[in-house]
Amino acid sequence: MSEKPTPLRKRRGFIKAAGALTAASGLGFPFISRAEDKPIRVGVPTILSGRVAQLGISSTNAIQVEVDKFNAAGGLNGRKIEIIKRDSKGKPDEAANNARQLVNSDGCEIIINAESSAGAFAVQEVIRELKVLCIHTCSETSALSADPKIRVPTAFRACRQGIHDAIVSAAYAGNVAKAKGLKTWMSCSPDYAYGRDNTGLFIEYLKKFHPEVEVVGETWPKLFQADYTENITKILQVKPQALYSALWAGDLVSFIDQSAIYDLFSQTSLFAINMADYTTLTAVKSLPEGIHSATRYLKTYPASAENAAWGDGYKAKFGDYPTNWSWENALAVNFLTTALKKTNSTDGTKLADAIRGMKIKSPFGADGSITMRADDQTVIGYALGWGTTIPKEPYVPKITPGDWKSILEHEAEWKKKMGFA
Amino acid sequence: MDFQALVSCFSSASCVVTQTTGGLISGMLLFLVAAGLSLIFGTLKVTNFMHGSLYMLGAYFAYTLYNLTGSYTIAVVGAALGVGLFALIFERFFMSRVYNADVLMQLLVCYGFILILDDAVKIIWGPEFLSMGMPAAFKRPPILLAGGVLPVFYLFLIAITLAVAGALAFVLTKTRAGKIVRAAAINPTMTSALGINTALVFGGVFALGGLLAGLAGALAVPVRSMVAGMGFSILIESFIVTVIGGMGSVAGALVGALLIGLVRSFGTIGFPLFTEGIMFLFMTAVLIAKPSGLFGKDR
Numbered sequence: 001m002s003e004k005p006t007p008l009r010k011r012r013g014f015i016k017a018a019g020a021l022t023a024a025s026g027l028g029f030p031f032i033s034r035a036e037d038k039p040i041r042v043g044v045p046t047i048l049s050g051r052v053a054q055l056g057i058s059s060t061n062a063i064q065v066e067v068d069k070f071n072a073a074g075g076l077n078g079r080k081i082e083i084i085k086r087d088s089k090g091k092p093d094e095a096a097n098n099a100r101q102l103v104n105s106d107g108c109e110i111i112i113n114a115e116s117s118a119g120a121f122a123v124q125e126v127i128r129e130l131k132v133l134c135i136h137t138c139s140e141t142s143a144l145s146a147d148p149k150i151r152v153p154t155a156f157r158a159c160r161q162g163i164h165d166a167i168v169s170a171a172y173a174g175n176v177a178k179a180k181g182l183k184t185w186m187s188c189s190p191d192y193a194y195g196r197d198n199t200g201l202f203i204e205y206l207k208k209f210h211p212e213v214e215v216v217g218e219t220w221p222k223l224f225q226a227d228y229t230e231n232i233t234k235i236l237q238v239k240p241q242a243l244y245s246a247l248w249a250g251d252l253v254s255f256i257d258q259s260a261i262y263d264l265f266s267q268t269s270l271f272a273i274n275m276a277d278y279t280t281l282t283a284v285k286s287l288p289e290g291i292h293s294a295t296r297y298l299k300t301y302p303a304s305a306e307n308a309a310w311g312d313g314y315k316a317k318f319g320d321y322p323t324n325w326s327w328e329n330a331l332a333v334n335f336l337t338t339a340l341k342k343t344n345s346t347d348g349t350k351l352a353d354a355i356r357g358m359k360i361k362s363p364f365g366a367d368g369s370i371t372m373r374a375d376d377q378t379v380i381g382y383a384l385g386w387g388t389t390i391p392k393e394p395y396v397p398k399i400t401p402g403d404w405k406s407i408l409e410h411e412a413e414w415k416k417k418m419g420f421a
Numbered sequence: 422m423d424f425q426a427l428v429s430c431f432s433s434a435s436c437v438v439t440q441t442t443g444g445l446i447s448g449m450l451l452f453l454v455a456a457g458l459s460l461i462f463g464t465l466k467v468t469n470f471m472h473g474s475l476y477m478l479g480a481y482f483a484y485t486l487y488n489l490t491g492s493y494t495i496a497v498v499g500a501a502l503g504v505g506l507f508a509l510i511f512e513r514f515f516m517s518r519v520y521n522a523d524v525l526m527q528l529l530v531c532y533g534f535i536l537i538l539d540d541a542v543k544i545i546w547g548p549e550f551l552s553m554g555m556p557a558a559f560k561r562p563p564i565l566l567a568g569g570v571l572p573v574f575y576l577f578l579i580a581i582t583l584a585v586a587g588a589l590a591f592v593l594t595k596t597r598a599g600k601i602v603r604a605a606a607i608n609p610t611m612t613s614a615l616g617i618n619t620a621l622v623f624g625g626v627f628a629l630g631g632l633l634a635g636l637a638g639a640l641a642v643p644v645r646s647m648v649a650g651m652g653f654s655i656l657i658e659s660f661i662v663t664v665i666g667g668m669g670s671v672a673g674a675l676v677g678a679l680l681i682g683l684v685r686s687f688g689t690i691g692f693p694l695f696t697e698g699i700m701f702l703f704m705t706a707v708l709i710a711k712p713s714g715l716f717g718k719d720r
Contacts, residue, residue, distance in 0.1 A: 049539075051650045053548040116585055186702060226645050226654055227450070229575075230689040230696065233443040236570055237436050237690065250550030250646035258644045261572035263563055283646065285554025319551065 020255050039082040040075070040346055041338070042067075043102025045095045045123055046114035046138075048087035050222055052247065054279065055138060055325050059114035061318050065335035077338045084108055088119055095119030099126045099134075099403070108132070109346040112332050114325065117141040117194060123140070124342045128152045133311050133339075133351040136333040138325050141163065142198060143382035145378035154352040157329035157378040160333055162197055164384060165273065165411045168402035169294055170205030172386035175400075176292065177242065182269060183217045188242035190247055191220035198246040198273070205410070206244075216240050221251070228255045232262050240268055250392055253283045260286060269296050275389060276396045278321035287391040295385050296324035300394040302383045304415035306363035327364045331379065334360055335372060366404060376420075380404065427691030431519025438569025440686045446575045448682025449582035453637035455662035455674040456589065457630030464606040464626045466519060470531035471511075472659065475631045476536040477651025479504045479638025480647045484553045489512055491554035493643075498637035508631020512624050520623075535652075543651040550648040559643070571670055571671050578640055585636065588660050595670065603627055605671070661700065665707045667717025675717055 016250075044063060046056035063083055071080040084106050088099035095115045102108040105125075111121045111134040120139030124210050127134040134155040142163040143150055187203065187403065189195035189291060199218075206213055217238040219231040235243060242373030247255050252274055257263060274280065295301050297319065299311025308332070314322045322330075339354040340346070357374035362371060366383045373380050384402040389395055414421035422612060430436035452719040458472045483502035487493060511534065519527050593599040594609025605612045605622045613619045637655075645651075662681055681700060688699040 051542075051648050053649070057548050107444070178524050197507040217693075219689060222654075222697065223652060226641070227447050227652065228522045230440075230448050232688045233439045233570075233686060234693070236439055237433075245617060250552075250648050253550060253552045253646040254644065257555070257646070261555065261559070261563065261574050261644065279549050282714065283550055283552045285552055286560075 004124050008271075018277065022025060025248060039080045040110070040340070041082050041084055041106060041108040042054030042110045042112055043099065043106060044083055044085040044114055045088055045098040045102065045119065046085060047116065047119070049089050051097070051250070052090055052116065054323065055116065056085070056087065058115060058279075058320075058323040059137060059325045059329040062322060062328075062330040063114075063333055065114060065317065066330045067382065070333070070337045072290075076344065081337075088115060090116065092118045092122035096122035099123045100130070103130050103132055110336065110348075110351070111135075112137060112336070114138050114329055117144070120144055120286065123151065124152055124155055127155045130348075132315050132348040133336070133346075133355075134334060135355075137329045137332045141194065143420075144374045146415060146418070148420060151377065154287040154348040156335070156352070156355055156372060156379065157179065158332035158372070159379070160193075160324075160384065161378055162381075162384060164199065164402075164407050165294060165413050166201035166205050167407050168384050169202050169271070169273055169386065170209050171403070171406065172294075172400055173202075173206055173219060173242070173244070174209035174213075175290070176269075176271075177206075177213060179414070180269070182242040183212055184214050184240045184270075185242045185244060186215070186219070186238055187244045188219045188228075188235065188247065189245055190223045190225075190251060192223050195220070195246045197221070197326070199244065202244055202246075221247070221255075224251060228256065228258045232259050232264060235259075235264060235268065236262060243269060243271045245270065245272045246274065249277075249280060252280055256284050256287075256288065256291075260288065265291070272322055272323075276323050276387070279323055281389070281395045282321075287389055287395075289388075289390055291389045292334060292386060293389060293396065295383065295387070295396065297310065297322050297327050298394065298396060298399075301396070301399050302363070302366065303387060304367070305364060306368075310363045312390045329362055331362060331382075333372060334362060364409075366401060380383065380408065422692055422695070424644055427687065430687070430690045433568070435568025435570075436690075438567050438571070440690065441683065442569065442571050442575065442579075443578055444619075445679065446682070448679040449639050450637050451655070451658055451662055451681060452675050452678035453579055453582060453585065453633050453640070455659040455666070455678055456586070456671050457673055459634075459663045459666065459669055460589075460658050461627055462628040462663070463671075465520065465623050466606075466666060467516065467527055468524070469516075469627075469630065470528055470656070471538070471636055471652075472536045472630070473510060473654075473656030474535050475504050475634035475652070476638040476641075476655055477542065477647070477649075477652035478538065479635030480642045480645070480651065481542060481638075482635065483642045484551060484647060485510075486547075487553055487556070487642075493558070495708045497636065497639040498640075502634040503639070504635025505628045506633075506634030509624050509628035512627035515622065516627065517620070519683035520695035525529055537675050546647075546649075548649065552646045553632045553642045555643045574643065579600060581640065581720060585633070586671075589671055597683030617653040644701035663714070665704050667714025669718075670714065670716035673716030674712055 005215035024226050048056035067081045088095035088098055092146040113134055117139040120136045136157045137159050140160050140162045145157045187199045189199040219234050221231050223293045262309050271293045275291055299308045335355050338360050339351045342354045343350045355372050359369055361373040362370045370379050370381045385399040387396040387399040454476050461469045479500045482503045483496040486499045487496035518531050561573050564571040605619050609619045662677040666677030684703050688696040691700055
């Protein structure tokens with residue numbers, strides 16, 4: 001005769017069953033249990049508020065797109081990536097503090113550093129100490145990876161680099177200048193480190209590629225300046241044949257809108273390196289035809305089905321096309337996930353060893369692939385070109401691609417000159 | 422420094438015309454923001470640290486109204502009135518509670534609203550920068566005068582701003598409402614004892630200040646991109662203008678704004694690497710010569 005279950009017996013039975021299940025889990029499926037409990041936490045210090053919030057938003061959107069793909073494919077033996085982002089508000093000290101807290105307090109094992117250059121240099125020093133893997137995704141300042149004194153063994157750069165931009169830009173501008181007889185040049189770039197570095201390098205290489213060029217003036221608006229009248233009227237006085245500008249985003253839009261009412265571009269050819277990014281191209285309501293620009297992110301360049309699908313997929317998910325920062329962050333996740341699978345580890349040194357010299361297929365590569373160069377831990381082979389704008393899609397229909405052979409030769413000379421090699 | 426370029430500019434009619442009108446343009450929009458700031462300080466004796474956010478709201482309101490109606494006139498009038506109404510609500514419900522508090526408390530309230538409004542803009546209009554584009558009526562080639570270039574839209578801005586300055590001067594000096602405002606600014610207790618509702622006067626002045634900032638934002642929006650936080654830079658320049666012109670003086674705000682515009686316009690020719698510095702040096706020189714500002718009353 002079986003005993004009638006009482007509440008006490010029921011509870012004992014439940015406890016035994018739970019105990020047995022726990023023991024079975026511990027013995028039979030220990031790895032699955034651990035995987036479910038512990039995702040791979042990736043910290044993302046970035047700028048999510050203020051005037052440059054678009055940087056952080058479009059960066060983290062792109063990271064999420066690639067992380068979702070990795071997680072949907074099973075992650076790392078079941079371990080999924082969890083993104084934890086922190087807003088530095090564009091302050092380098094907060095960026096460094098955020099990176100430290102992400103590792104020490106939030107349990108992040110990897111950092112994707114979507115900070116601008118000022119924040120990137122601050123985070124680099126934290127990484128030097130913490131020795132976790134870090135991939136910088138928005139800092140284009142060459143010294144971050146080129147200068148051996150600043151370089152860190154576990155830190156990489158998965159974004160374009162200033163010296164690459166300068167060489168390609170000057171080569172294109174030099175050819176246009178020769179063809180159209182543009183001898184007098186002026187610059188109008190934002191008055192901070194990026195604007196000055198970018199413009200200085202461009203002018204240096206422009207003179208190298210086309211020595212007849214004469215720089216007849218310069219004007220340096222503040223970052224986020226609202227009114228460019230004083231700069232535009234100065235350009236009107238100097239009357240250069242060509243104007244180079246490293247203004248970007250809303251500043252470039254304001255500059256173009258304000259210049260248009262002075263009819264500036266009927267007499268001066270504009271070479272705006274940051275024009276060909278969707279947010280800027282679509283924000284200018286009357287985009288002048290014939291502005292020369294480098295490609296930042298265009299779904300039509302590289303002209304591959306993979307790149308078009310990536311741009312359209314991003315737009316379908318977030319309502320806007322990706323930015324320049326988006327592809328750079330997506331690329332970082334691609335390097336990271338490839339290294340995770342290769343090493344089966346989240347150890348900073350092991351991941352760094354795997355990424356150093358790694359070549360991956362990428363929709364953003366000039367030839368369909370991008371390499372993380374081993375000696376200075378920065379990417380090469382990404383798509384980089386120049387063309388002229390039209391006021392509707394595809395915005396820059398014909399693009400002159402940058403020549404990576406030439407870029408690498410001139411970069412090597414530059415490194416020697418700077419004492420970096 | 423490039424003295425030669427500056428001398429060369431002054432000897433060229435086209436340069437003088439272009440730089441002068443450029444300076445006037447920069448100064449006029451600055452005047453509208455600074456006039457509101459100065460008016461509020463002069464009457465209520467509080468510094469509205471969120472005045473730049475009202476300028477930002479004016480720009481976004483105008484952008485939305487223009488997209489809804491296609492009329493720039495409706496956009497400008499609607500945005501100015503909308504910001505005026507917002508300023509009135511802000512003054513009645515929040516600012517009026519800290520009139521007698523420490524300036525740090527006033528700063529805290531304003532700073533809180535700066536953050537709230539910036540986030541509200543991001544939620545409503547998005548974090549990316551926006552541009553309205555030039556209304557069709559102003560899409561025409563610039564006028565050439567003595568070789569100088571005068572954009573049609575900027576001539577419209579100068580005319581509107583001068584009209585507003587004139588109307589403001591008339592209301593404040595020639596009308597009963599203006600006399601009440603000036604009386605409330607000098608002695609609010611006595612004004613109140615005479616049966617005048619000073620709370621209404623203060624609310625009205627704050628709303629008028631807000632309306633002017635909103636008007637500036639709406640007038641600027643065809644040529645300036647919009648983004649959350651855009652009010653901060655104009656707030657700093659407006660403070661410089663009010664300090665130069667004299668805190669509380671609308672006439673001082675006009676003169677200060679025009680001087681700053683012209684100093685920057687010609688400074689960029691003669692001192693291309695020190696244009697910002699010149700503006701601050703100019704402010705310092707005024708403060709040393711007349712600490713209360715050009716039109717400020719010595720205390």
